[in-house]
Amino acid sequence: MSYSMQKKVIIVSFLALPIALLLLFLLYPTAKLLQLSFTDWNGISRTFEYVGLDNYADAFRMPELWKSLYNNWLYFLIHALFIPLEIMVAVFLNAKLRANPFFRSIVFLPYVINGVAVAYVFSYLYNPINGPINLFLQSIGLESWIQRWLSDPGVVNYSLIAVSLWRFCGLHVILFLAGLQAIPQDLYEASKIDGAGPMRQLWYITIPGMSLVIEIVLFLNVRGALQVFDIPFLITQGGPGNASSTFTLFTVDTAFKFNNYGLASTMAILLMIMIIVFSYIQKKLFQATGGGRS
Amino acid sequence: MAKRWAGSILALLLTLSVVLAACGQSKDKENEETAASSGSASAAPASEANGEKITIKMAMWDVNASFIDFLTAKVKEYSKVDPNVSVELEAFKNDGDYLKAMKVRLSANEMPDFFELKPNFINDFKSELLPLDDLSITAKNKFAKKYAVDGKVLAMPTVSFPELVYYHPSIFQELGLNVPTTWQQFMDVLNKLKENGKYIPYAMGGKDGWPDYPFNEFMHQIMSGDENYLSAIAAQDKPFSEGTPFYNAYSRIAALYDAKVMGPDPLGVSWDQATGLFESKQAAVVAAGLWYLDTYLSKVGNIDDLAAFPMPLRDSESEELKVMTFTDHFYAINKNTKNPEAVKKFMEWFYSPEVHQAYVDKAKLGAAMEGVTANVPFLNDFYAKNKITPFLYVPGNQQYTDLINATQLDWKKIGQEMMAGKKLADISAELNDKWSKARAGAK
Known part of the structure; x- marks a missing residue:
């Protein structure tokens, strides 16, 4: 066997297993999901019928689904608005500060804590009877700020988004920090000699230098916002009524509570398409505004 | 060029062999299982007879x-x-x-x-x-x-057990309240408790969604008087309009929620928190099945200050007192x-009677087998004191289940929406619309 053939055999044999695993656990389930999205399978019976595009038409006709998607949009928007703040915190943590490692750990800690524990802690904080948030507002004379945090349909989503921000901002900050540290210091020194101030340095060196990380965070934001599940599921179960339901929560209910796996598969496919489309649009917009590396 | 092809073919073959090996294994296993099950189907009586x-x-x-x-x-x-x-x-x-x-x-x-x-x-x-x-x-x-x-x-x-309204007799005694026997009296009792201000009249754990089931899930069934009501509405196009059992029952529920007799924020507290308030005597009344008795006992340690009355869903004492009875x-x-x-x-x-007796005694619920009476003094006492007509919970037929799934109707979530302020007229119109469309789609 020639040397190049041997090389190929080695490479192929090393790649065969991961590719096989990928086919089995990623491509096959996705193909199966696509197949189920065209059926009326109820999740229990052993047979199902193909219903063509009926599930897709039904999904578009369900107002609750779009109300849930609107809630996802709120998560996306508010998280996106916080990105500049996260960059500023990262810049701040990148500076030479006393006890810097401690602050970095603190910022990242919420992301490490188990989601269920986070949900329980915040359920307690928002509690209308003896809940710490309301007690605190009362003690500083701000009774008028007291809200029905989890039971007012107009407030509940913002209460849950606050939990999401608390949990995920730390991860974004750490990612930005890693991006910041990858920027060579001599760029800053050269710009200083040329007379650039901190704002100009931020705009012309820091942001372009971190563009790859910003793109990743923006993608994580789209994906995360469209897939929000654990926080509303654990704290409100999408309630009161469907007020804090999200696209994924609605999909899970459709499958498990209302025995409509076909329709739920359709929703999962739609979610996948939405993530791809929104990420693509966002990337193009980001690059068009000069944020891209080019 | 030929080498490149050879490489690609080799790669494909290897990948396929790994995938097929994995699938083949599961297929083999399946075959084995099929063989085993078909074999056992014919061999089963033999193996049972052989004393295996x-x-x-x-x-x-x-x-x-x-x-x-x-x-x-x-x-x-x-x-x-x-x-x-x-x-x-x-x-x-x-x-x-x-x-x-x-x-x-x-x-x-x-x-x-x-x-x-x-x-x-x-x-x-x-x-x-x-x-x-x-x-x-x-x-x-x-x-x-x-x-x-x-x-x-x-x-x-x-098991079979009634849905009850639990209360603290000491609170009723303290405020001079009588056990209500009609819906109006029930509302009066809750309103008097609210006016007094010392206790939360009704402990509703609305945050969990399900604790409103004695009202939102059961009331329209009972008020219809038909145990097969759920199957019956599956045959109607607009079973939620004014004048229907649904509308009548939900009008009462809306009045109950609007009376604000469930504490400052019934949707903000969970079932555990709400019953915690009841168990610590901060709340006076809570509706639940007999199954709650065991939970209460395990938390409080005794049932000295606990009694129950049937939910009085009637307008006058001359009418039958129907009580939702759940078999489970x-x-x-x-x-x-x-x-x-x-x-x-x-x-x-x-x-068998011996095993069933032990089962219902431990579950502290009523027996489903003839000739067995559960040793649950609380339940036996309830039946002795109250002249009730059991109203058996019968789930809807296949058509009803299909309609519920197609419309994603959840009675308990509607209860949450009502507590959050949604108007009954809007709920009725929305439900009728969805229901009739789903029925048209199913035809």
């Missing part, structure tokens, strides 16, 4: 861990009755997890031999269940026939079980 060791897999759920321990130990006793059979019990903590697990098992062809169902699960699993009509215990079960599907008894309940903890046999005769024998034992 058999394991019956049983699955159930219960929120009460001590009940799970009791049942685990109880079914082990069956080995004394039939030394060749051992029963393995798999327990789940709640019905939601249980149902999901059973669906997965079903698709994997790994359903247990003997398993628990809720009345509204029977329709979903009907094609998987062995008819029980030929068992001697079926005729002795007080409710089994009510839940027959297409004329066949597929699952049998073990149904058990069924998997029709694909390898040992149908052994499982049937086990089921006969499971529902």
Whole structure:
């Protein structure tokens, strides 16, 4: 066997297993999901019928689904608005500060804590009877700020988004920090000699230098916002009524509570398409505004 | 060029071989299983007759861990009755997890031999269940026939219990309140408790969604007077309009929620928090099934200051007092079980008077078998003091289930929306619209 053939055999044999695993656990389930999205399978019976595009038409006709998607949009928007703040915190943590490692750990800690524990802690904080948030507002004379945090349909989503921000901002900050540290210091020194101030340095060196990380965070934001599940599921179960339901929560209910796996598969496919489309649009917009590396 | 092709073909072959090897294994296993099951189907009676060791897999759920321990130990006793059979019990903590697990098992062809169902699960699993009509215990079960599907008894309940309104007699005494016997009196009692201000009148854990079920799920059924009401509305285009049992019941519920007798924020507290308020005597009244008695007892330690009255859903005392009576903890046999005769024998034992007596006494719920009376003084006392007409909860038929799934209708979520301020007229119009469209789509 020639040397190049041997090389190929080695490479192929090393790649065969991961590719096989990928086919089995990623491509096959996705193909199966696509197949189920065209059926009326109820999740229990052993047979199902193909219903063509009926599930897709039904999904578009369900107002609750779009109300849930609107809630996802709120998560996306508010998280996106916080990105500049996260960059500023990262810049701040990148500076030479006393006890810097401690602050970095603190910022990242919420992301490490188990989601269920986070949900329980915040359920307690928002509690209308003896809940710490309301007690605190009362003690500083701000009774008028007291809200029905989890039971007012107009407030509940913002209460849950606050939990999401608390949990995920730390991860974004750490990612930005890693991006910041990858920027060579001599760029800053050269710009200083040329007379650039901190704002100009931020705009012309820091942001372009971190563009790859910003793109990743923006993608994580789209994906995360469209897939929000654990926080509303654990704290409100999408309630009161469907007020804090999200696209994924609605999909899970459709499958498990209302025995409509076909329709739920359709929703999962739609979610996948939405993530791809929104990420693509966002990337193009980001690059068009000069944020891209080019 | 040829080498490149060779490389690509090699890569493809290797990948395919790995995938096929994996699939082949599962296929082989499947074949083995099929062979085993078909073999056992014919060999089963022989193996049973030959005295071979058999394991019956049983699955159930219960929120009460001590009940799970009791049942685990109880079914082990069956080995004394039939030394060749051992029963393995798999327990789940709640019905939601249980149902999901059973669906997965079903698709994997790994359903247990003997398993628990809720009345509204029977329709979903009907094609998987062995008819029980030929068992001697079926005729002795007080409710089994009510839940027959297409004329066949597929699952049998073990318990029956009324839905109650629990209260603290000491609070009623302190404020000079009488136990209400009509809906108006019930509202008056709650309003008086609210005016007094010392206690939260009604402990509603609305955050959890389900604790409003005595109102939003059951009231329209009872007020219809028809135990098959759910199946009946499946045949109507607009069963939620004004003048219907739904509208009448929900008008009362809306008035109840609007009266603000459920504390400062009923939607902000969970069931555990709400009952915590009731157990610590900060709240006066809470509606729940008899199943809550055990929880109360385990938390408070005694039932000295606990009593119950039937939810008075009538306008005058001359009318019948109908009380929702729930039958639950149904058990069924998997029709694909390898040992149908052994499982049937086990089921006969499971529902025999001695075992059933121990079961209902531990569950602290009413017995479903004739000739057995649960030793639950609280329940027996309730029946002795109140002249009620039991109203049996009968789940809707297949058409109803299909409509519920198509419209994603959840009575309890509607209750939450009402507590959040949604108007009944809007709810009625929305439901009618969805219902009639779903019916049109199903035709």
